[in-house]
Amino acid sequence: MLPLRVLLVGLEPRLSIPVSEKLRQDGHEVVTSGKGVSLEGALAEGVDLVVADSDVAASEFSPETFHSFVPKAATVLLSDQVEHGVGEGGTERENGAVHFPRGVDPAVLAESVRQLAEKRALDLANRWLYERLSDHYGLDGIVGTSKALQKILAKVSKAANTGEPVLITGEPGTGKKLLASAIHLSGMWRLRPLVLVSASEFAGLRLPFLEGDQTVPGNGLHGRKKEAEELARGGTLLVNEVAVLRPAGQKRLLRLLEYVERNHEDLGERRIRVIATTRHNLWEAVSRGQFDEELYFRLSVSPIHVPPLRERREDIPILVEHFISSFSNDMQKPVFGVSAEVMRVFVSYSWPGNVRELRNVIEGAVLRCSGRRIEIGDLPEHLLKPGDREPTFLHLHSLALREAEATLIKIALEKTGWNLSRAASLLGISRGTLYSKMDRYGLRPSNGRHFRRVGPPAARATAT
Structure with missing residues (x-):
């Protein structure tokens, strides 16, 4: 206590x-x-x-x-x-x-x-x-500025304060469980239990309110009886990979959703909200007769699809900075960024494992890094194979090279509040190079602020 x-x-x-x-x-x-x-x-x-x-x-x-x-x-x-x-x-x-x-x-x-x-x-x-979890798993813990991510966060914020079921879909590693945690921690359920079960565990979870509910023993829920009992007092049930629930499990989940909907006023604070995640296309599973159609429609009241990282490459530099900051603090190592060559690799790589893969790569690179920034030699070999790159450099929504570079620079500038030194460090280039590229692409803050270019000492001495 x-x-x-x-x-x-x-x-x-x-x-x-x-x-x-x-x-x-x-x-x-x-x-x-x-x-x-x-x-x-x-x-x-x-x-x-x-x-x-x-x-x-x-x-x-x-x-x-x-x-x-x-x-x-x-x-x-x-x-x-x-x-x-x-x-x-x-x-x-x-x-x-x-x-x-x-x-x-x-x-x-x-x-x-x-x-x-x-x-x-x-x-x-x-x-x-709740405060500690919110820092890591709430809305503030979700990093990125792309339009795709902002649309997702708007849906998450809206879903957080309703009791409607939520279905989150996306490839492995896109952060489906993180979004589910953010929904729970950002709304009216935040101080109540969050019970996470896999499809196999769900078979043995005794669901509250359902008379004659039949469970299957020996399914990995050993030691979690108390968690299930707490759920009976109200909270969030998060079913991971709902698409692989057996037909009996689908029927049980449907019964729970129907009961909560019919009795939500009587249940009050004891109400249970259901969030389900899956990497599969549930509608295709319904078409093949592998998933209950009524359960699909019940879960799809508030659908959220998380796009893969390769479809929101604008977020990669910001994610890189976020993970480096986190791991360098954890490891007590003064690593502050990546080289320009490393950033080119990161933004052009296909990331089949999505954000989870990027996070693991950064963790290993910070561990191996011997300097103040991550260099190409700190990366795992599979990132450097040409076959894993996109056919066009950076390939930010089919932008050309110049437009892609301008977009990356603008993201870095906005992320750092147009602080040229910090933006240059994030991009892995010098302050002078950044200023030249800003001048080339006509990049200036919306408030009309002007920057004075500072040349090397010899040049300044000559000028005077």
């Missing part, structure tokens, strides 16, 4: 002692206001839960000021305004603050505070986990 910092304010010893003992047994830190600790000082240092006599707290702060330090949902107040005989959990008022009478039984208060602390610790842990 996440240890909390709990502040006790104005409690009588008959209450503060048992409450403190219970909390410390669970590993929480207990701070008591008044014993050399001012209420303002304790709150300013940060607390996760407050148990306070309402009159004592009010004598130092107004309720508004008090709750600017700590949320109402993390507050337990004792007062004479609460009737005796309330339930052991106290009575909730003021948007979540829990109230007890001053004459509450010490054991009852201690156990209630312990349970509130446990719930508060779980909430904080979930929020911390």
Whole structure:
């Protein structure tokens, strides 16, 4: 359990002692206001839960000021305004603050505070986990500026706040599970469980709400019973490679979707949303009688197709920079970019393994790199075979060489906020070369900003 910092304010010893003992047994830190600790000082240092006599707290702060330090949902107040005989959990008022009478039984208060602390610790842990996951798997973790990717992200953002099923299709390595995680973590389901199962595991996952649901043992779900139980309280079920579900599994998934749709108002927060991914063409599977047509239409309410990396080559330089930054930080190596020759290889390669392959190549290159940028010798041999290249250099949507180079330079400039030094480093060329190419292609920021070309010291000396 996440240890909390709990502040006790104005409690009588008959209450503060048992409450403190219970909390410390669970590993929480207990701070008591008044014993050399001012209420303002304790709150300013940060607390996760407050148990306070309402009159004592009010004598130092107004309720508004008090709750600017700590949320109402993390507050337990004792007062004479609460009737005796309330339930052991106290009575909730003021948007979540829990109230007890001053004459509450010490054991009852201690156990209630312990349970509130446990719930508060779980909430904080979930929020911390959500923030960490969002950095890597939320919308902010998806890198690229191409029009194709922006259309996908718009669909992801829209799907995140609905409960409709989502079907994500695309080649292996395009990031289908990453997009599914982003949908879960960016919307109303973000603090609920995300249960990921393969087609074979799905056969043994006991689905909630379905009477007489039959599962198949021995399918790789060992140790995940708790995950399945959590799903019954609401969350996201992510079925990977749904196209290879057996007919019985397809029927079970269809029954679940139908139940959730019929009873979504009654289920409320216990609602389950389904996201399915596949590399296969599901409609072709339906035409061949290999996939249930009704299930196909249920899943296709919000379809998202992820194009292969070779169809959005504009994103390659940005992905390269992103992966280099990530792996150089992880490995504690000062690698800051790639040579121009390496970038030409990256943008002209066909990437049959898509983003996953690019990521693995960058990881290996950073590991092998002995300088400040990745050179051609740091790449695996299969990237250098002519047969794996596109027939035209860079081949950005059939653009000619000059247009392709201009597009790459513009992407680098926009990515770096038109910082010439950073853009040159990203492209693996000198600042002077970048300026010459900008001049050749007429590249200038939309705000009309002008750049002064800085020549070598000798040239500047001659000019003066």
